[in-house]
Amino acid sequence: MARLACGIDIGGSGVKAALVDLDTGEFSTDHIRIETPRPATPDAIAHVCRQLLEGLNVGPEIPVGIAFPAPVINGVIRFMANLDDSWVGIDVNELMMRHLGRPVFPLNDADAAGLAEAVYGAARGIPGVVIVTTQGTGIGSAIILDGVLVPNSELGHLEIDGYDAEKRASAGQKTLQGLDWQQWADRLQRYYSHVEMLFSPDLFVVGGGVSQNHEKFMPLLDLKTPMVPALLLNTAGIVGAAHWAATQAAR
16 A cells, blocks of 8 residues: 655645655645635635645545745744735644644745655755755745755845845746846856855756756756756645655654
8 A cells, every 4th residue: 555645735826735655756646726715814724725635535644744835944934925924923733733633744835846856856866965946936945965855945035146036037037027048047047156156066956837948948057066857847846745744744
């Protein structure tokens, strides 16, 4: 019988969940998606999480991980950009225990994606320092050291040339500003070379939808560090959250 955990990925437009086979990193069920409520308050999101668990028939023996679009420090949301401001200071464990009647294991969504790539994807088996960036509206990041997550990095918010890095170099800005691939690659060069200087990583993994067009921008970059596209794409948040839950529940 497969070892299973449940991952929930909370996004600004939708909340997704699936049961994950921990041996393969693949969904063992079809995923379920519910529109993110407006306003996306803690109680409203917790209610959606309950609906998802009921829809997947997740038993009490199955650990549940939840990926949030925010840093999660000892289970507490310190600031929130993509949901409701009322999340600030919320203890996720207390909230979900009250609504779900069970413990959960929260983490940042970029950390979940990075963990999924480290365990099942493009960074699997890579020793040393791997930096996973998720390119979307902003730039999420995860740092992996010898397969172990170093949580809550926010490398998209590095200040470079007087700008918040993701305000110049995210895939969202490429679209918003109508940049062509070369123009965007010039900004990526400045960003990734700065990160490279700070961390001397052994590998960059780039996720997000734009990574499906990696052949249009990765060859334009001149870095010392190898760079590869992510493999899990849209499943990474759920898979990483499920793996996180399983490892934390086993402690």
